[in-house]
């Protein structure tokens with residue numbers, strides 16, 4: 586059995602594994618693939634101290650750094666978690682293959698995924714105009730025209746944020762009203778370079794083969810099909826935590842399905858920690874996930890020396 590088993594191999598998992606291994610304790614990593622969402626990213630310009638890198642390069646560096654330590658790496662998909670029967674006992678993680686691993690502490694870092702519109706062109710133009718993270722990709726659209734899809738808090742926050750960087754923002758909401766907090770809506774409506782379209786269903790991302798050139802939407806009330814010309818589309822219709830495999834585990838999840846953690850990264854089950862995009866910690870970013878993963882590993886180490 587391990588002292589620490591990290592589930593997930595993204596920025597949070599890699600940081601947790603390195604911090605745990607450096608304590609000289611038996612450390613394991615189990616992940617479906619190394620790199621996490623970073624693998625789906627191209628340009629990264631906010632990884633502090635590295636002005637520019639690319640997703641696949643950073644993912645490879647994460648893996649290489651972890652491999653410098655004696656961490657046991659298993660490329661497997663976890664499907665179930667069985668918490669220890671008594672405090673100080675071993676927790677068990679069961680994998681798709683039927684195999685399982687046991688550990689005195691766990692650090693869950695299975696991340697999250699952006700909800701997609703699932704319309705033609707979206708996948709084709711991902712990172713070529715279709716974006717999901719305004720903090721990451723906003724500056725790439727300086728002075729250009731963009732759309733934000735979704736009028737919830739994240740969509741309206743993204744539109745306000747982008748309006749200060751890009752030339753023009755069109756916010757498109759499916760329902761006849763936005764769900765965002767009233768104060769955010771008021772702020773959005775006060776901005777001169779923002780247009781809001783309600784009751785509209787985005788049906789297609791248009792492009793010229795290399796980049797986004799616009800989008801097509803249906804005005805739901807009239808059924809009329811319309812087009813917008815623009816250079817970027819920010820999809821803000823939800824971030825889904827990868828916690829489906831934890832639903833029977835007694836670990837407390839928030840209403841959105843995120844793992845609830847305390848200030849040391851511990852979940853509601855003693856000895857089980859979590860970090861990164863899979864948790865309730867706000868602002869899902871690489872540097873934040875790394876900091877949180879490191880913190881959870883130190884929390885797990887602290888737990889081990891006390892139990």
Ligand code: FAD
Pocket residue numbers: 592593594595596597598615616617618619620621622623625626627628629630631632661662663664694695696697698699717718721722827830860861862863869870871872874
């Ligand atoms: P993830 O990166 O999601 O990693 C999760 C890990 O868990 C993966 O290894 C996955 O394979 C594994 N996993 C999931 N489920 C299971 C399971 N059941 N069993 C085993 N393993 C499992 N952030 C920035 O700071 N700057 C950027 O420029 C930036 N650009 C982005 C662009 C895109 C397109 C996307 C999608 C995200 C971007 N982000 C960016 C956000 C950043 O990638 C995330 O905040 C960060 O990767 C979160 O790290 P994490 O380790 O918590 O989770």
